Amino acid sequence: MKRKKPQDKKRYRPYFLLVFMCSLTVTSMGNMSRAATLKVCYDQWAPMTIFPSQGSTSRGVVIDMVEHIYTAKGYQLEYYEVPLARGLAMVAEGLCDMLPEYLFSAHSENDFEYAKEETFAYATAFIVRRDDPWRYKGIQSIKGKRIATGPGWDYSSMSVDYQDYLDDPQHSSFVEVIAGGDDVVERIFRMIRDNRVDLYADSDLVLQHVLNQVNLADELEIVRPGLEKKLVERPIFSKKIPATKRQALIKIWNDGRRSMRGEQEQILLRKYKVSIED
Structure with a gap:
């Protein structure tokens, strides 16, 4: 920005203030954008979670669900395609905010928290x-x-x-x-x-x-039938996330997953040419 002449002083200060406020707005928006990034670790378990390839950009039924639910709330998703053990470690370390599917156990480990709503209870x-x-x-x-x-x-x-x-x-x-x-x-x-x-x-x-x-x-x-009980999987969230933010992320998943039951769920399953058998 060019320095103004002394006679322009009255115009300079409001102009400077406007530029300063715009700069704050841009910085604030950048911070909001960073704050709204959700880091997602996941492993390969097709058709529920899939690593993209040269032949296909599809990420699977569950990842499509996660993306639908969180982008609707203004989040940008950042994916880390890793083996399950590495994904669990990254969630524990806080390098990932969540892992979308993990076998549910009532005796949850200390380094993550389950969402209430399951991804699926798999027959x-x-x-x-x-x-x-x-x-x-x-x-x-x-x-x-x-x-x-x-x-x-x-x-x-x-x-x-x-x-x-x-x-x-x-x-x-x-x-x-x-x-x-x-x-x-x-x-x-x-x-x-x-x-x-x-x-x-x-x-x-x-x-x-x-x-x-x-x-x-x-x-x-x-x-069919298969084994006696269903395989219940739920998303897990890192306990390195501040509790307030973590609970907000969990609530978004719980509310979003409930709202997708029925036709939206069936649309995603049909996309991958699978169906839930009665």
């Missing part, structure tokens, strides 16, 4: 070969079947008996633990097709999505 199901008449009828029905799972995967919230069966060394010859990257479930589907294992349990929505992806609907099928 489970099994995937088997189409020529296999097997159906789940309690723990006795899986004896003698070759079961696929992943390293450290825990089904105990859905069925303690099922998890105990997988953990029992006496059944180790019937339990195939499949390690690897993000394509583990797709590989399990192909192993079932190739008669290397017999069955695999997961969220019904996950099984629907993967069956669409691998194009094996003529050879494999989803069978």
